[in-house]
Amino acid sequence: MSENSNAAFSPPSLVMATIGLSLATFMQVLDTTIANVALPTISGNLGVSAEQGTWVITSFAVSNAIALPLTGWLSRKVGEVRLFIAATILFVIASFLCGVAQQMGMLVGFRALQGFVAGPLYPITQTLLISIYPPAKRGMALALLAMVTVVAPIAGPILGGWITDSYSWPWIFFINVPIGLFAAFVVYQQLKKRPVVIKHAPMDYMGLILLVLGVGALQVVLDKGNDLDWFESNFIVGGTVVSVIALAAFIIWELTDKHPIVNLRLFVHRNFTFGTLALVGGYAGFFGMNLLLPQWLQTQMGYTATWAGLAAAPIGILPVFLSPLVGRYANNFDLRVLAGLAFLVMSVTSFMRASFNTEVDYAHIALVQTLMGLGVAFFFMPILSILLSDLPPDQIADGSGLATFLRTLGGSFAASLTTWIWDRRATLHHAHLTESLSTYDPATRDTLDLLGGANQHGAAMLDRIVEGQAYMLSTVEYFTLLGWLFLGLLAIIWLARPPFGAKPGAAASGH
16 A cells, blocks of 8 residues: 555655755766866875875775665665655765865775765665656656766766866865755655655674675775786785675575565566666776776876866767657667667777777767767666566665666776776787887887987887877777677667566566
């Protein structure tokens, strides 16, 4: 009965409720990337190395990933609206504490707290949006959330750079305070009369401990692996062993426990399994591409942080305009066709980037980014609808939390592996290219003459040219790899089975 009354509930203003929910999600997703460009400034101001500064990103990602699977249990314990309000207000407090932090240890601690309380925000927003929209418009709600998910990480580096340059780095955290308070107030006003369904399920403490240990160790291994030369380091080997044992024990425990903290049994649902696989793979590729492109432009092509951000930003243009249309009309089509179109466009644009060379201009890069936006517009909403389509109503929050958790981990994997693959391949190409260079070779001598002669300065200039070419070859290889990844995901999404739609459908009547 409670679920039916929940399904029938409609807020006084659907527009205001949507704005409140979306703002909180925008703020939380923005904070995953806004600190990236400010890291050199933060590290300098707090007197630590750039490497230590990366813990500002890592601490947020680790605790965010750990908190995500708790969403289902917490929402049953306190109710979905209360959980949203509490998470948003705690996020505001944590953001303020980040802004006033005087030492790196304090900032990392407050960022971990910020990441943890942000964990439930995205899945609970998704659950609330689906519940307040009538079934025919649920696709629209998911499309809007997808638009926020795409635009926020792109806006993050541009906004972060501008705030850091124009004001000071604490303001990248302080801006969350008015936004978060406004979002919490609006959502409370709109959804306070929504029926609350409370279920007192016992807490799975063993599952939580194993999750914290496994995911925490895995994230540290991924973040530090590149700096410590991976398995040449005892620290990385030890961390990997801890992570593998803890995660294996976690999976066994969760599948046998009566009240698991993460409901791994959701993978018995076909569409949830293949939809989640496509979501994680697609997001990892999208995340890796958005990380590598600005890095390549800044380190090899001489772009400033702002211009690199502006070159990557056009990926958000088409999703802003197309997401509402995708939301409105998507359910008129087979969602696998739309998701397949997304992967096809992402694949084609990855192969287009693989044709770049060191002479490529800003307009060409921005054009390919704009085209990729077409793929992104058709990616999130159809895939989310597919993976939630065969879950029972009372498992939507669990499914959304689990899919978002795995998507976040996929992004973390992509971030670490992208940098590692890129640097490793560039080093190999550099070695191969220098093998053919010799002062006895006429072509090498001619090049050195053009660079000012066979002296130290000329040799250094030549080495810089070789390094640029080595990174260019590595970049081309990476984008080619992404092209094939997206083609593989195109095949996977066709393993899902209709009916789709962002509503529980047949599962609801069966339970």
